[in-house]
Amino acid sequence: MGTSKVLKKDEWLKVIEDLRKGYKVFVPTKEGDFHFFREYKDGIRPDLNFSNTRLSPKGLIYPQSERMFECPLSKDQEGAFILKESPKDFGPQLVVGIRPCDAYGFLIVKRNFDNPQYRDPWWVRRYESTTFVGLGCNEPCPTCFCNAAAGGPFGEEGLDLLMWDLGDEYLIKPITEKGSNLLAKVEGKEAQDGEIKEAESLKKESQKKMDFSFDITPLKNKAQLELFNEPYWEDVAFSCINCGTCTYLCPTCWCFDIQDEVYKNHCDRIRNWDSCMFPLFTLHGSGHNPREKKFQRVRQRFMHKLKYYVDKYGNGIQCSGCGRCVRYCPVNIDIRNVIGLMCG
């Protein structure tokens, strides 16, 4: 896939700035105490000196709220009551500084949103028009476990380019043709053996720091009902407050709800993120709720990520090990412990 290049940090940031001419560029930027991906406009300061963004970048492909269709509602208007697709932006996007876990997270979602049976047109178009420039993790967080769940702190899958932080410089490695074409246009010196070795050793050192591992075999082999009926779910769920933190922050949770909203003579059909932790998620029109109890909802989240997904797609768990739910669950429900229980 072409050769890697090495650029001084400020040179590379200048390249990114210039790329705003051809792309909508998204960069991590610090707001308050933590980082968010924001569109790189004037006044936004990209900050690649970060551990990870508080929210995953999933919203860049799949916004939290998105207008799908709309229609006028008064009879005398043309097209009344007939939903038409709302205009959407599918122009080229460039995401710079995405962590390997989050880039891999999109691949996990892709298996569900882009497969021979179902195809989510908007997710797919936006994903395909996006170029991902990853930043490997020299210092993985103690709560991350991408080595066990995805490709590790320098995992390449799902990225077009991967950057290594070499101190004063970035080594930039092309992963896909898309990435390679982009990098070819960038002026910079080719990576030398010494730099490539340094990058390799940073990767090894980083991987060594990650200590969580698990074997997926029991998750595959145990029957769904066996896991479903385990006695530990009530204890796992006790502290849970059924908020949206874990699922909304997660790069791999994909569930949504579709709502019609009416304002004056206009109706919008909106798709919003939803969460299996909310009681409303499964409430039927009849009033019956098959997941009425908290422990059933908690069980659903883990069974989906660690069993149903495993069985359905035969390609790992529905988790990229980004560690967000571990860090930000306000009551410390730690998916690593649940993996341990389910594998035990």
Next chain:
Amino acid sequence: MIRYTEKIRERARELLGQGKVDVFIGYKKGTVPLMNQPVMIKRAEDVDQLLWDSNCCLNLANYLTKRTEKIGIVANGCNSRNIVIHILENQIKRDQLYILGIPCEGTIDHRAVLRAADNQELLGYSEDGKEFTIRGAGFEKTLKKEEFLRTNCKTCQHRNPVIYDELLGDPVPENTEVDPFSDVKGLETQPPEKKWSFFQNLISKCIRCYACRNACPLCYCPTCFVDESKPQWVGKSIDPIDTMTFHILRAYHCAGRCTDCGACERVCPVAIPMRQFTKKLNKDAKELFDWEAGLTLETRPLFDFYKTSDYNEFIY
């Protein structure tokens, strides 16, 4: 504060062992430093999981709603006040509870602590009296607890439990010097547009995860107004109007009931200081009706009764 841990374990062991309670609700050490986990212990042999330190920030009254067992529970000042409210509002019965009261020396603001560690993740936490120590990859710092108290703890006026069966230590002096409402007073002097933009700005990052609502022991409604679908009162997108509607209505549902325990603020994944909404109402309750929520079982709650001396200037 850590000194309470042994006493909690000892009493929980006895209470469970003697069958005085069926379950015991307290905190245990989390897998992430600064994050303790509410836990329900069912067997005397498991009590050694229980712990008390400066990271016990979730409000345990939240876990009592409509439970039917006999329950042992630890409660510091604010948690005990929410237990009072739960009893008054018929969410639990007094005689179902055995309360181990904890005179509280305040809990710490995990965000401020992480800031002091340049927002690097921690590997370890320990505390000793008025100081605590954090440890991360390549650093260790010892910090003074009083400089890292949560903002609600800094101005708390009821650190001693108001209801208990046993007190696990000598009462601590109450902090009556500070003005709990200085921030609200600042805002009150602003013109309406400034207030509006203050609150718009305050919630601009809200992702509608409802962690604040769900961590609040007052928010026990079987169906919250934001979840009603027949009719639907509030839109579900992140339209700022809907988000604001959620916050303002939630705050009003807490009027005269909020104890400023800070659980809402503690749990927010994007660090929104939404206590600015409830604090204004707490101030009004105090100034207009001389009311502080959850202090006693003897009086009906603010909105349950009427006194001729009540503030009524708004009635014409």
